[in-house]
Amino acid sequence: MLLGMITMATVSMQQAFAGKAQDSAMTKMADGTYVVNTTSLASDVKGYRGTTPLKIHIKGDKVVKIEAIRNQETPKYFARIKSEVLGKWDGKKVAKAAKMKVDGVTGATLSSDAVKENVKRGLKYYQDHK
16 A cells, blocks of 8 residues: 555656646647547547547647547548548647548548547647646
8 A cells, every 4th residue: 555655656756857747638748749638538429339539749739640549440441531531630730720620531421520529629628728
């Protein structure tokens, strides 16, 4: 018990000294990049076979990249979403990216819509908590 408390305190101190702002949905990296994880932000958003969590990387108030986190979507269709949809926000200022209307992938409408909702919620969370 005591060892666990000491370990938790040590980890908290290390994070504080590393200068990282951290919560369950957003982490600030040492280089100033924020990484928003939509796992908890969009746990109610379902694609074709389940949730479609993302990591949204933001630096200098611009979207650097969006990457998919492990999910249960059909690999063939989700690969198309990763190649055709996720890059649409890259390089955009967060305020502009949050308002974008992005087309989904034909044949993967539910998954595409879920990804777009994850991006929307992730960008809003960044704007509200940066």
